[in-house]
Amino acid sequence: MTEAFVTPNYSRQLMSELLFEGYGVPAVSYGVDSIFSMYRNDIGDTALIVNMGYHTIHIIPVIRGKVIEEHARRINLGGSEIICYMHKLLQLKYPVHVNAITMSRIEEILQEHSTIALDYQEEIRKWANPDYYEANVKRIQLPFVQPASSSGLTAEQQKERKKEMARRLLEINARKREERLAEDEEQLNQLLALQDLIEEGDTEEFNEAIKSFEIKNYGDLQRQISNLNMRIEKNKQRIATAANAEEPPEPRPTGRWQAPSDPEAFQIWLNDTRAKYREVLVRREARRARRAAMVKRRTAAAAERMRAISRLAAAGDDFGYRDSDWDVYKSISREADSDSEADGERLVELEEALREHEPAQPSHHQHQLHLAIEPYRAPELIFQPSMMGNLEAGLAECMEYVFKHFSPEDQLLLANNVFLTGGCSQFPGLKERLEKELLEMRPFQSTHKVVMAQNPSLDAWYGARDFAGSNEFDNWCITKEDYYEMGGEYLKEHHASNRYYKSPAPIIDNTLAPAGDANVIKEEIVVDC
Known part of the structure; x- marks a missing residue:
């Protein structure tokens, strides 16, 4: 039976009891x-094991x-935290698809698309480039049901249909x-x-008749007649206006961003417009x-500006008479870095042209997840747990801390046999990243080597199977008699087991017991830090 490293006695007791x-x-x-897993891969008797599990490393x-x-x-930190972190990232990015972004789908995305970056900061800078984003983004199609009724009409037919509906x-x-x-009128x-x-003087009949019309008196009758006359006149005017109105002609697109009618030329024009945008x-x-860099004191832009100002001070009173002086003025002027009005107008024109002529995306595109930096960001938690608010050190820092507890000779032995096992060690790029981290933390010209398990997920089981098939297996087994005699926490040590530390006996404390009562037993709790 496999168990975690330094498993508490209480956990082993429950398992043995079961x-x-x-x-x-x-x-x-x-x-x-x-x-x-280490003995299964036969890598020697000296190694620094890095076991990356579902909950811990x-x-x-x-x-x-x-x-x-x-x-x-x-x-x-382990696979479960990485999955939860990726789950939150995508749910915040796509709040419309919260229900479709399930934990099982996130786990599948991590297994198939996630990679550990060799240099995380450099990877972030790459994805800031729009061209790099378009070329490398991964699109995951979510479950999508196509509407049953599809018009299948061309743009001209849809336009005619809109006219007919209007x-x-x-x-x-x-x-x-x-x-x-x-x-x-009635x-x-x-x-x-x-x-x-x-008017005819028939007051009694008038009083009886106004009750059915909810009219109080003759003045109220006059007001209602006046209101009805005005309403009838307005309705007649509206009817006459609608009858005489002609359908306005369609506005033709004007301006320099008018799209060509030829399909091939239109596609070239559309790509060119996007590039200009x-x-x-x-x-x-x-x-x-540049404007933000000017504000900061210790930036290259600010230093260049100060040099230009110093040259300006040394130029004397004749500054401004030469054409080259204008270049100096532009280099130190803060107003020169303000957004150009021409560029602003051009940007508005390009946006309107793209909004009008760019083809609408198919409906299934609205049910896609675009994976850019997220497949790199989630597994980066292994090296930077602080990204999710965890105050612990990352994997590279912990390895460096472990190395410092050994002599230089033992450090060299451990660094030359860093053994990766566990499910999370299967992230692509992990071995290369660890080699890079070892190169940075180890002394100059020292050697190091990272070894991957042949089957990181199952080698622990295979190793236990080989151990169970050995001739000495019976010597390391706890029998039922041992269980009843030594207790459920008992463990027979061997080359691949934890060490057995017997739990301390309870401490008898008589100070809290009343006179004549039985002794009070107080258990001592030992916390292994």
Whole structure:
């Protein structure tokens, strides 16, 4: 049975209790998974084991077959933290697809697309370039259901269809206006009939009739008649205006960014417009960066400006008479670095042209994840846990710390046999990155070597299988009798096991017990730091 490095006695006790009393196994032997993997790969008896698991990373020095436990280190970070970090990154980047970005999909992305960068900062600078981004971005298609009804119409047909829909809408509105006009005229005729009653002097019939119209008195009747006349007149004017209105001609695109009609020429024009748009953006960002550098004191731009000012002071009173003086003025003027108005207008024109003529992306493009720096950023946690708020040191720093506890001779032995095992050691680029880190931390012209396990995920199991098939396996097994006699935490040590430290006996404390009562037992808790 494999177990983690320096497993607590309590955890082993629970496992032994489950095996012997739950499953009734006759015997069991415990060993450390990473040490089993080391012996499985037959790399010698001296190595610096780097076991990269799902929850932790262990750095275990083994010298001449002996595990140096007191100098081993553990980093509380593993595959689960990398998956969670990548999950949060993509959910923040694509809040619309939160439900589609599942943990299983993130795990698949990490396994298939993630890489450890040789130089993380340099990798970030590469991805800041738009051309590099377009050439190297990875697009992951999320589950997408195509709408059942697809028009399949050309641009001209869609335009004609929109015109037809607009014409129908106008007809519907005109019909509604005519119906509303007829209703208002009918109501006006009824109110005029009531007015005739009051003019004829038939007051009683008038008072009875106004109750059905919710009219209080003759003045209220006059107001309603006036309002209806105004409403009828407005409706008639609207109907006449709509009938006489002609459909306005379509506005033709004007300006120098008019797209050609030929498809091939249009594509060339579109690519050229995009390139010009990016060029203007780059110029604007360069001006802003230069202006920001001018503000800082110890930058090259600020130093150059100060040199230009000193030359200007030494030029004398005739500064400005020469054409070259204008170049000096432009180099020191802060206003020269402001955004050009011409570039601003050009940028607006290019944006409008692209917005009008750039073809709309297919609907499935809206259900894609674009992986740029994220496949490099997530596994970088192995070397920089602070990126996710973890205050522990990274892998390279811990390895350097472990080296410092040994003599130069032992350091050389360990550095020449750095053994990588565990599931997270399968990230592409990890071996090269560790070799680079070792080159930086080790003395000048010293040698080092990084060895990968043949099967990082299963070599621990294969090593335990080989150990179980050896002739001496029975000598290292804990039998059921040993379990009942020594307790569940008992362990028989061997070359690939943890060391067994018996848990301290409970301490009897009589100071807290009342007189005449039984002794109070207080357990001593030992924390291994």
